[in-house]
Structures are given as structure tokens and as C-alpha cells.
Amino acid sequence: MSQPIAFSLETWSRTQLGAVETALSQWVTADAVPALGWGAPQGLVQAMRYAVLDGGKRLRPLLALAAFEAVAQPDTQNHPTAALRAACAVELIHAYSLVHDDMPCMDNDVLRRGKPTVHVQFGEAGALLAGDALQALAFELLTPDDGSVPLAVQGRLCALLARAAGSTGMAGGQAIDLASVGQTLDEQALRHMHQLKTGALLQASVMLGAACAHASEQAQSALAAYGQALGLAFQVVDDVLDVTADSATLGKTAGKDADHDKPTYVSLMGLERSQRYAQELSAQAHAALQASGLRNTAALAGLADMVVHRSH
């Protein structure tokens, strides 16, 4: 009897990230589009690449690829190209949201991952347009015209991504966040805000990956539960790190939520209860994987652990 080889998230991630970085670098480009006879303007693409190709954690692409891997079976129709495109598309949405979020009229942040933010480097107008173009590019990635992704899959992927990014998802959460500075939010309102602001896109990452292969109803609903628990855990840990880590480790300004008088899990339930809550959510994510009926869930399980145990 052969022993199963122990799964290493690190090894798995390294392979996946290699593919993601290569694809992002290739797809965020000023190369001429043959059908048009022109490409995107150099200056705009420079700002877009600066925003995207900067060594983020790539949690969202990893979630998409892990979900695809969990669902894809040798005997069903799978779309690995679609999965890589979905992984990159969701990262572009994330990247654009950071660019706009850092602008002076929003969080007015000058440092992101240890580098000057996009508006500091390229001006405010440059950052605004780069963010806008990155959002559009996300949908371009999902809809290649080379036949590599069936049109019906393209439609399904765009549906998932648009809802996660829009007014009932990420943009809506940012609007609530903006309106809640200096307000007292109860736990339910805080959870709702984060469910939209960061949770929707994290959950969508999982669902996008799953949509690139044939997932049963049972698997889909389990993955939705996994994504929801993980998304919430991510935010709770973010709030914890904002008070426990230093700026150098975070790669962004620590203690900034408290400074901005923003409601956080730590301000609401204290540090210890927040840390316990993150553990509970991680357990919920694992339980959902158990209930999914899927066998190849090692990467998803590893990512759930990573989210809770990360230091930045």
C-alpha cells in the first residue's frame, strides 16, 4: 500500500503563485491588440502594473485555484484556463480597490506593501484611471475571444465577479465603512460591513474557481459556507494584527483603524475574544470542507489555517 504524500501548502502555493505571477505580468500589458491595431497607453499600463505586480499575498487567486482543484475531476469537464483567468481577475479587482482606497479622498495612505501608493507615484488622476481600467480588465480576462473559455462559463464567471465587486459586495462595504467612521456599530452591523467589504470577494474567489469545473449543489453550498467563514476570519485577524503587529511586518501603517476611529472586532469584543472568534471561524471553514463531499481539499484547508495564523 502506498503512503499518501503529505500535502505542503508552501510547495503547492509556490507552484500556483508562479503561474499567477506569470499570467498577471502577461495580461496586464500595453501590447497591441491585433483586432484593434493598438494597445493600452504606456503610462496607464505602468500604473496598472505597479498596482498589481508588487508581491501581494495573492490569497484570492490561491483560493480560486484551490477551489478549482477541489472540484475538478478527471472524468468531468474542467476549464483550467478559465480557473487561472478567474484567479487573476479577482486579484485585479482586489488591486483596483486598494488603489482607490488609498487615495486622499478615502484613506489617504501613502504606503502600501512598503512602497509609495499608486497616487503618490502616478498622481491622483493616474491612480483613479488605473483603478478604473483594472476593474474593466478583470472582466476582459474572464472573456477571452480565443475559444479557451466557453461563452457560458464566461457569463457565469462575470456574474459572480460583478456581484462580489459591486454595490451589494465590495463597493457597498466600502460605502458602509466610510459612513461608519466615528459611529458605534454592534457586532451584527460590523459583520455585515465586512461581509460586503472583504468577505464577498474572498467568497467569490472560491466560487469562481468552483465554477470552472463541475461542482455539485452540495459542494457549491459547502464551498459558499467555507468562503464565508474564511472571509470573516480574514477580517477578524486583520483587526487583530492592526493592534498586535508593527508597520514593518504589516507592510502598511499599523494602528491605523484605531487612529481613524474605525469600529473593529478588537474595539468591539476585545483582543482575546477576537482571537478566539477567528479560531472558531477557521473551525467552521474546516467543517464546511468536511461536509462538501469533496476529497481534494487539502489546499483549501491549508489556506483556512494560513488566514488565521498569518503574521501580516
Add this chain to the structure above:
Amino acid sequence: MSQPIAFSLETWSRTQLGAVETALSQWVTADAVPALGWGAPQGLVQAMRYAVLDGGKRLRPLLALAAFEAVAQPDTQNHPTAALRAACAVELIHAYSLVHDDMPCMDNDVLRRGKPTVHVQFGEAGALLAGDALQALAFELLTPDDGSVPLAVQGRLCALLARAAGSTGMAGGQAIDLASVGQTLDEQALRHMHQLKTGALLQASVMLGAACAHASEQAQSALAAYGQALGLAFQVVDDVLDVTADSATLGKTAGKDADHDKPTYVSLMGLERSQRYAQELSAQAHAALQASGLRNTAALAGLADMVVHRSH
């Protein structure tokens, strides 16, 4: 022999605009999404509605619906719901671009269609988020989950819209525009900028409508030529109106391009040659319709005339 009833663009437009306004008002909403249990935040939706439901000309929706009408045949598969959604989606992209364009870091405009601009009314962060959410909503409109639009059509529509909005389309054109203030552009460079900045979305409006019914290759390429000529004509006339009309008629600040030292057709080729060029482009649009093999092109023809003869 029965006489053909003379086509009235005004009557046709009134009917179409009624449907578009109703649909926009219904789709840009804070209503709860049943599958989620929540809707978009009220404040955000208020800003989005302010940006969209303000009585613009709705040229893009009209182009989409006119192209659909030209292509749709009783004996082929048509998707009228998709056409209305596409018409509204392209208007949302247009509306978001105006919101961001008016912001202080871009054109810094305080008046739009006779009303305070979105950032004046809702703050800069509110305008930024409303624009972002409108772009996502455009793709949400194209991808309903109620079975009313086939998934493959959804994919095709998203592909067209994303490319027209993105870095090789509208956002790219704005980036070139931004970089060209105070620069001397030749006619080719000016045309390229406008082809991206306004032309791509106008042309896409036509192609989106056509994609909601079965258009032959011949019809598609003729409609692409029509859309390109019309898009260019629109911009030439815009530049002409910027010097010949007053702010009250335009509903925006007249003479602003010259003030901002922006290259325009008028600054490049003079007023008279610009007016003649607009006429030529209109003739090209009509010729493309003749070559399309389509019969029901009265609305498209009327819109080409309207673009050249408009007073605002």
C-alpha cells in the same frame, strides 16, 4: 399598394427612452437581493441614482436598441431583454465615466447637465465609490440569474463592454487625454485618442445591440463601420459645440476645452473644416448602413443625423 409609414426618430426614441428610464430606475436600486438577504447601502445608491437618472441624452442606449432592432428578425432567435439590459449597462459605464471625470483630480467640474456634479453633492469619496459601483453594476445587468439572457449571450456582452470600457477603450482614451494637455497632437493622434475615449463605447453600444440577435458577418462588419464613423462624428461635433454653443444650451461649461488647453478638432483643423468633417463622417455612417444588407435601419440612420445636427 400600402404606403410605408414615414419613420419618426422622435416617436421611436420616446418609446425606447421610456423603457430605458423605467429599467434604469428599477435596476439602480437599494432593494434587497433575495439570495443575499441584503441590498446596496442607501447612501451609495442615492449617489448612483443621482449620477444616472438625470435625463442625459441616452445616445448609447438608443444606439444599442436601434442596432438590435435592425438585426432582429422574426424568424431568428432574438433576446429583447438582453438588448434592454445592454442598453442600460452601456449607459452605466458612460455615467460612471462622467462621475470620475468630473472629480477634482480630473476635470474638476462642478456642473453637469445643469446640476452640481456628484462629488459636489456627495463628496469625493462618495463619487469615487459610486463610479466604481456603477461600473460593476453594468456587468451585473448583463448577467442576470433569472434565465432571461442565455449564459453564452451574457459572456459575449461582457466581452464587448469590458473591452470598450477598459485600457484599450474608454479608460485608455482618458489616460491619453490626460497626458496630452498642453501637447501638440496631430490629426491622427487626436483621432486615436477619441477613438478610445468616446468612440469605443459608442461603437460598442451598436455591437452590443447587434449581439442580442443574430447578425451576419456582413451586418456585423457594416455596423462596426457605422459605429466607428458615428463615434468620431460625435466627438467632432462635441468640439464644435464647445466653441459655438453657450453653457446653458450645453448644460455644461462651454469653452472648457480651450480653457484647459486641450487639443480639439477645432483647434487643429478650424471650425469650418471640422463642420465639414462631421458631415463626411455622417455620410460614411449612412453608407455603412447601406452596405449592411439590413433593412430595418431607419433608427440607426436617424441617430447618425441627430449626432451631427444636435445643438447640445
